[in-house]
Amino acid sequence: MTDAELSTGELELEDRASLRRVAGLSTELQDITEVEYRQLRLERVVLVGVWTEGSAAQSEASLAELARLAETAGSEVLEGVVQRRIKPDPATYIGSGKVRELRDVVIATGADTVVADGELSPGQLRQLEEKLKVKVIDRTALILDIFAQHARSKEGKAQVELAQLQYLIPRLRGWGESLSRQAGGRAGGANGGVGLRGPGETKLETDRRRINKRVSKLRREIAAMDTIRETKRGRRVANEVPSAAIVGYTNAGKSSLLNAITGAGVLVEDALFATLDPTTRRAETPDGRTYTLTDTVGFVRHLPHQLVDAFRSTLEEAADADLLVHVVDGSDPAPEEQVNAVREVLGEITQRRSEPLPPELIVINKADAADELSLARLRHVLPGAVVVSARTEEGIGELVDIIAERLPRPEVVVDALVPYARGELVARVHADGEVLTEEHLEEGTHLKARVRPDLAAALETYLANGSLTR
Template identity: 65%
Template sequence: MTTHDDHTTEHHPTASDEASRIVERILARAGTAVMSDDGGPSDSDGEQLDLAERAALRRVAGLSTELQDVTEVEYRQLRLERVVLVGLYSGDAESAEISLRELSALAETAGSEVLDGLLQKRRTPDPGTYLGSGKAAQLAEIVAASGADTVVIDGDLAPSQRRSLEDVVKVKVVDRTALILDIFAQHAKSREGKAQVELAQLEYLLPRLRGWGESMSRQAGGQVGGAGAGMGSRGPGETKIELDRRRIRNRMSKLRREIAAMAPARVTKRAVRNASTVPAVAIAGYTNAGKSSLLNRLTGAGVLVENALFATLDPTVRRAETPDGRAYTIADTVGFVRALPHQLVEAFRSTLEEVGEADLLLHVVDASHPDPEGQIAAVREVLADIDGVDELVEVLVLNKADIAQPETLARLHAATEHTVAVSARTGEGIEELRELVAQLLPRPQETIDVVVPYTRGDLVSQAHTTGEVVGEEHLEQGTRLRARVDSGLAAALRDAAVG
């Protein structure tokens, strides 16, 4: 930059320079989102039998299945192999880097290889090509030079923006929402999970059908086309689009019926758990925060652990015990992500109901992440829509404490009443977490002192499992039991008591 007062030339870093450095840093770390560079699952994670099956989902390197015509109206499932990332930012560069790094991890989780990136500072997206004509042309050069077959945008694209950008870059363009939907489609395993993801994908696809081919961009009917544009003047793509739309709507109706039919079974399961008066704990948190690893530490469940986003989609419910011997259930839930597509929030509402039904919420945070507060806010924003969550006691579990900065841990500790720092990998802090869970879980209210006949050992066993046994003595007539139990078990024990 030239300054006129002293006629010396001095170079100041521009937004473009800063953006380039951010992209370089992200590319230097490319490939780490799905690699076990931290040593893989720990001993507490079990055999990880699902991991081989998950690895088989990765795309085969160098095998391209890309359509030649990027305006094809068909479902165009994401076949991401070699991608270029694109981001816009109007605020600070640090937030832009965190966001683009997350997009890189999402793309890798979907099975792709990140080749290059483009970051642009501008106040608002261009209504035509999202980037503006100059940057779009630059992106086309990057795509051609790198041999990429897909561009992934860190934001939501209007159908017209996608079409205009595809016309310039000559490869498929997808936005962040489509990418997350694709990952969910790969990872859902249960029948209900698959149905929910498909419904979310169809809801996303429906408004985007119109105009995906040039011949379908102008349609008329009735009065909308003005004079002379009534019957007989519909575009040649009208029938095809309407047929697709009808098929999609019919399929969506069928999926909604199927999901509704699955709800009673889930409600029954939950009712059985609630009837047993076993307290419930729910684990929630940002994707890849380490929720499944924590569940394995607390229960030995052996659920899938992977250094990738959205490794868990279907809720896992396991039993665990407090240090004083009380049983409780613990449920792992789907991970959250910044700007989670609203279709997915709706689709996975049934999964998130596990959180609302719990007695205690373990909110797991990746304390080693550059912006843990942003992740906490994203999770709380989604949870705010779930009935019952506002009344829950929340424990902030600062995971990955073994690699987190001490000042970050101190800052997060001060933010919430109940906080504990742990490492699901090393086991650090897990006992402290167990003690805190035992302290915060609801305790049985009724005190009993009865002699239970030996024929009703099942009631004594239940008192040990769900209550707090203060004293136990074996007498001639039966077992003398002094304990605190719930009202239902208290009544059963009194009915069965001797004398």
């Protein structure tokens, strides 16, 4: 049995006793002056992970993803280490002995920050910082920082700030009695006077009160923005415009796919979480039906639950669609894990809504960058998937046809003779319905078409047979 195949139930003594270096994460340091360092606010980081389940390859892939997250946040990754444990140490995440080894790594590399591949408890965070003597953050804080950097709209900024504050509240720390707002009892001295005696309010309590007040304000603001979003969504539902939502792992190529299908011109970057604000564009099926296509925020393994809460309204844009276009990066080493991570987050949303998810269409993107063997395996693992390349537009035509087939069709069949004076009704049938036959007669335009109920009602006066068919 190879080392990669060993599970946590088969931990070897020598593995438990050592930190495992992950190759390929170090980047070269450039000589810069102290002034430049402070101005650019670069962070030189060491990554640390605890391997509790799965194979060594999966553990290293998780740390490699953490390295990409750190680089996206503007940090420079110097080293990555993994320790095998049955579960993280409750006090220091990796155990006190390994903390000393990690301190040696920090000193040797000149790192100023340690990033843990997991969510640290407030106690673990405090203990690690005291022992390592450098700043320590966890995966959750890192993802929140990336979201904060990429948020552009008012709604996006409010959602990210809310998530950051919810993360911060249990991690606030008191820094001693010297920061108390009021001196208690005799400590206040003879000039303390009435109102200044008693335990007083500490800086910690003040911070917590201010943060809770800010959280309440943000919740109200986001609720108001939700109302606007619901109004827009309600208008589309009232008009019965079919909708598809693009979901998928971060950097899977969702925005590129939206551009390839609609020519939307949405920003495309080879970076994690380049898209935070949902973009909705109008598109047309080959047979002339109009529908909307929405690009949503990308997902990632262990997406912080604070973000899922804060971005609930954005994510529900996907859950309310008629079709989920689930984009998978075909060139990724472990695409199945990406699929599972996306479905896990979508599952959280549906649990709260108590409604089933829309039908799912798997799209394997980046076919131009993936090898044929990987694509063949993915076709087997994900039956019914469509293989495309948003960059070269390979397979986009087939994808558009399949989306058109999967979207709900107008349900009322009409046979109408519309006078030429009511040409706007014919235009509406072409724009919002599905024309089956069309003939121009002396009296007007003879149409057989599938239309929505509201349009069928508008055509009722001109029905050739006096009845509607469903």
